[in-house]
Amino acid sequence: MRLLIVDDHSVVRSGMAMLLNGKHGIEVVGEAADGDEGIAKAMELKPDVVLMDLNMPHGKDGLTATAELKKLEPNVQILILTMHDDDEYLFRAIHAGAAGYILKSAPHDELVSAIQSVAAGNAYLYPTATKRLMSEYLDRMKKGEAGGTFETLSDREKEILSWTAKGYSNKEIAEHLVISVKTVESHKANLMEKLGIKTRPDLVKYALKKGLLNFE
Template identity: 50%
Template sequence: MKIVIADDHAVVRTGFSMLINYQPDMEVVGTAADGRQAFEKVKELGPDVLLMDLSMPPGESGLFAASRIHDAFPDIKILILTMYDDEEYITHTFRSGAKGYILKNSPDEELIKAIRKVHDGERYIDPVLMDENMEKLLNDEEVPEKLGEPFSILTKRELEILPLVAKGYGNKDIAEMLFVSVKTVEAHKARIMEKLNLSTRPELVEYAMKKKLIDF
């Protein structure tokens, strides 16, 4: 199976590449440092599995890239690799099209097991994170509706725009990144601020960092 690894740390990409390439039936065909690069690598290389970090500052995070990649390449199996054990992030990534969620401190053999499972079309959740809600997710039952802010408040597009605004990108830059008009970006920004009851960019930055939508 062909695999692409997306992580903002070169040493992590190298380490996981060595582990995966050691398997007789696996090959790392490309790596990326953020979500945007991951999208381009998937488009170029057509891997079977994308192993992607959830947080990749300062570039596009896996949290939002997963949805974009799944929409464009639904046959690619996405396995999220992260340090975050929050239930709301697990739920959101599955809603975005990811097939698996594993913690970075998991044993090597557990990572290989996770890759095989998602490649075979099964859902995978790190055993450390399993509870009743996660059992439902694992068994392809209805995803629990209880999501924390901002996932239960903002639309998918607003969730893409919020961290870009918080990072300081202008309306024109965001419009070019997301292939929408500047007016569309402005409208989404206004709705985000209204929904979250925020009035200034510093408040938005503080909110985004608190919710782990960006980090520096």
């Protein structure tokens, strides 16, 4: 499988290339230092998998580059490689079109398995994330959804629930919906009260269950 490595640290890129190239059926066809270069290289080299860093201070970051690249090359599989063990980043990566999400601290064998998995058209989440998300989801199912139900939300509240779960800030939501930040905050407080949800991670899980993240 053809692999492109996108990371702003040259040492990381070189190390990954040395570890992976010519092994496990992987051919490293190129490297890029930021999202803009990553998109250009992907368009030129046509890799099967792009190993994409999440945070790159220069040019486009990994999330923006992932979303743009998936529009240009829908068949390329993008595996996010990051130090962030964070649900919000995870869901934003999936929403952007990433096929997988793995930590930089993962063992070499796990990284290879993740690359092979997304290359085969499967999704990949690092094991602790999968276990945590499933545990929290099952816990909510057992408890039932406290408070009101989804049907009690207004159309605007449903919109804001979806945008919030995708990781957008109040300001970004306000700009998109052409309303004030204060209005967004008010709707968000109302919908969380109706649903009996107190934290953002729980809100993300609820939105996932209701199919509001629109991953495609």
